[in-house]
Amino acid sequence: MIWPEELRSISFRVALIYTGFFVVSVLGILGTTYVIASNELASTLRAQITEDMDHLRRAHAAGGDEGLREDFGELGEAASEDRFFLVLNGTGERLFGNVPADLWQPGWQDGRLGRRAIAASPDLAAAAAHNEDHEVIFLALGEAIGPYRVMLGRNSHILDETQEIILSAMWIGGLVTAVLALIGGFLVSRGPTRRVDAIALTTRQIVEGRFDLRLPVSRRGDELDRLAADINAMLARIEMLLSSLRQVSTDIAHDLRTPLARLRQRLDAVRRKPRAAGEYEAAIDAAIEESDAAIATFHALLRIAQIEAGTRRSRFRTVDLAALVEKTAEVYEEVAADAGHRLVARDLDRVDVEGDEELLTQLLANLIENAINHVPAPGRIEITLRRAGDRVHLDVADDGPGVPEAERAKIFRRLYRLDQSRTTPGSGLGLSLVAAIAELHGGTATALDNRPGLRIRTDMPLAPAA
Numbered sequence: 001m002i003w004p005e006e007l008r009s010i011s012f013r014v015a016l017i018y019t020g021f022f023v024v025s026v027l028g029i030l031g032t033t034y035v036i037a038s039n040e041l042a043s044t045l046r047a048q049i050t051e052d053m054d055h056l057r058r059a060h061a062a063g064g065d066e067g068l069r070e071d072f073g074e075l076g077e078a079a080s081e082d083r084f085f086l087v088l089n090g091t092g093e094r095l096f097g098n099v100p101a102d103l104w105q106p107g108w109q110d111g112r113l114g115r116r117a118i119a120a121s122p123d124l125a126a127a128a129a130h131n132e133d134h135e136v137i138f139l140a141l142g143e144a145i146g147p148y149r150v151m152l153g154r155n156s157h158i159l160d161e162t163q164e165i166i167l168s169a170m171w172i173g174g175l176v177t178a179v180l181a182l183i184g185g186f187l188v189s190r191g192p193t194r195r196v197d198a199i200a201l202t203t204r205q206i207v208e209g210r211f212d213l214r215l216p217v218s219r220r221g222d223e224l225d226r227l228a229a230d231i232n233a234m235l236a237r238i239e240m241l242l243s244s245l246r247q248v249s250t251d252i253a254h255d256l257r258t259p260l261a262r263l264r265q266r267l268d269a270v271r272r273k274p275r276a277a278g279e280y281e282a283a284i285d286a287a288i289e290e291s292d293a294a295i296a297t298f299h300a301l302l303r304i305a306q307i308e309a310g311t312r313r314s315r316f317r318t319v320d321l322a323a324l325v326e327k328t329a330e331v332y333e334e335v336a337a338d339a340g341h342r343l344v345a346r347d348l349d350r351v352d353v354e355g356d357e358e359l360l361t362q363l364l365a366n367l368i369e370n371a372i373n374h375v376p377a378p379g380r381i382e383i384t385l386r387r388a389g390d391r392v393h394l395d396v397a398d399d400g401p402g403v404p405e406a407e408r409a410k411i412f413r414r415l416y417r418l419d420q421s422r423t424t425p426g427s428g429l430g431l432s433l434v435a436a437i438a439e440l441h442g443g444t445a446t447a448l449d450n451r452p453g454l455r456i457r458t459d460m461p462l463a464p465a466a
Contacts, residue, residue: 019181023174030170037166041159042139046108049141049152060146068146072096082127084140084153095148098123103138104151110139127155195224211239263290304429307359307436315356318463321392322348325385328361332368340377343368348385351392352463355441363437366430367396367456375400375453390462391443397455408447434458 060068072087072095086097086104094101100120103113113136118124128134137160140153199215206213214235215228263286270283329345336343353360364383371381375398384395403411412435431445434456438445443460 016182019178022177022181026173026177027170030166030173034163034166034170038159038163041162042156045139045154045156045159046141049139049154052152053141053143053150056145056150056152057143065146068148082155084121084123084138084151084155086151086153088149090147092149097151099151099153103140104142104149106142106144108139108141110156111137113138127157131157131161199224199228206235211235211242259290259293263287266290304433304436307433307440313356313440315358316354317357318352319355319357319360320350321353321360321394322350322385324357324360325364325383325394328364328368329383332365332372336368336372336381339372341372341375341379341381343381343383345383345385348383349387349392351385351387353392353441353460354463355460359437359440363434363458364394364396366434367458370430370456371396371398371400371454379453387462388459392460392462394458394460395455397450397453399450399453402449402452402454403447405449411447412445431456 056068056071059071063070072085084097084099086099086101087095088101088104089095092101098121100117103117113124118128118134118136124136128136135157137156138153139156140151142149142151144150195216195218202213202215214232217225217228217232266283266286270280275283325345325348329343333343368381368383371379375381380399382395382397384393384397386393386395412431435445438458438460441460443458446457446459448455448457
């Protein structure tokens with residue numbers, strides 16, 4: 001038998017578990033009520049009987065047999081269909097009472113009376129007539145007082161009826177609670193089931209190649225919404241990586257086709273006819289140079305892929321970013337001067353970040369080399385480090401020609417190069433590596449207008465201790 005989907009859902013299973021808890025709770029509450037009410041009623045009846053028996057003992061102690069006889073008379077006048085007494089003399093003859101003499105026994109007795117005992121007493125018969133089952137539950141205490149054997153009793157049928165009412169309430173309450181909980185669980189499970197169906201439908205479409213789709217998110221903000229939001233973030237990341245992969249494939253085909261074709265042409269030209277040794281050496285050197293450039297490009301792509309995979313996070317330590325900037329700027333100061341530029345580092349706030357010192361040095365070095373290679377001499381390259389709340393801004397700015405606003409977001413793509421930069425050395429991976437390192441450290445790399453020139457800002461979080 002195949003159950004409906006709502007009955008096979010996790011929500012309905014949880015509802016079943018809570019149903020069990022609710023039923024047990026109801027039975028526990030009513031069971032406690034049953035015990036307490038039964039004990040209270042039984043205690044009340046026994047206390048009344050004991051009090052009457054104590055009164056008779058005190059009367060005998062105060063007035064002897066005469067005083068006891070007077071109290072027997074009062075008991076006879078107070079007798080009713082639910083209140084019974086019996087007085088026997090020393091030989092077992094009944095002197096007073098409204099129940100048969102054979103019911104007397106010492107101590108407490110509690111039980112249902114037989115038909116013959118009920119028929120032998122008008123008061124017992126009257127008491128039985130008021131009950132649906134025509135029975136009397138006889139609760140009595142028998143004691144010897146002086147020469148007499150005395151028994152006082154009550155009809156405890158009301159206690160039995162109370163117990164039956166509470167037991168009925170227990171079963172009916174448990175059944176109603178179970179039914180309502182199951183209906184509620186079924187109704188509650190329908191909503192999550194429909195939402196899961198919508199998520200499953202979208203997921204199947206995504207598996208078929210629709211990476212632009214996202215899982216539906218309602219305004220409830222519950223567990224399903226949080227899960228859908230996390231999956232949507234993952235899908236956005238996957239879509240970006242696939243787009244980046246397609247872009248890399250296109251850029252590799254576009255940027256590496258020319259040097260590889262040039263390398264083949266040179267080698268083919270050398271092979272066509274005999275040449276001098278010097279020409280062979282020049283051709284080999286040119287081929288090695290072209291090969292090194294291609295190898296460097298692939299090495300950079302591999303390094304970016306490793307960084308984006310997060311394999312370097314295990315090497316994260318607290319890094320004094322200001323000291324790192326000062327050391328790197330000191331190394332590149334002479335390199336910039338040789339290219340006709342002036343490199344300065346100023347306004348360096350003392351801040352710490354959690355990261356890989358080698359990668360952070362690579363990030364800063366790429367930004368400086370990018371400015372040195374693309375800014376016409378003489379130029380000014382400026383490095384600043386400022387704290388902004390719980391973030392840090394590392395800026396490398398120049399006063400060169402800058403980058404058009406429409407191109408600024410593209411310069412961080414792999415192998416992307418502006419038209420005016422294709423004549424300069426490089427593979428177009430320097431800023432891509434910067435963006436990958438910044439993202440690994442929980443930050444971003446942004447191209448801004450320096451008026452004039454370009455400002456590359458790396459925004460990263462401060463170390464927790466800071």
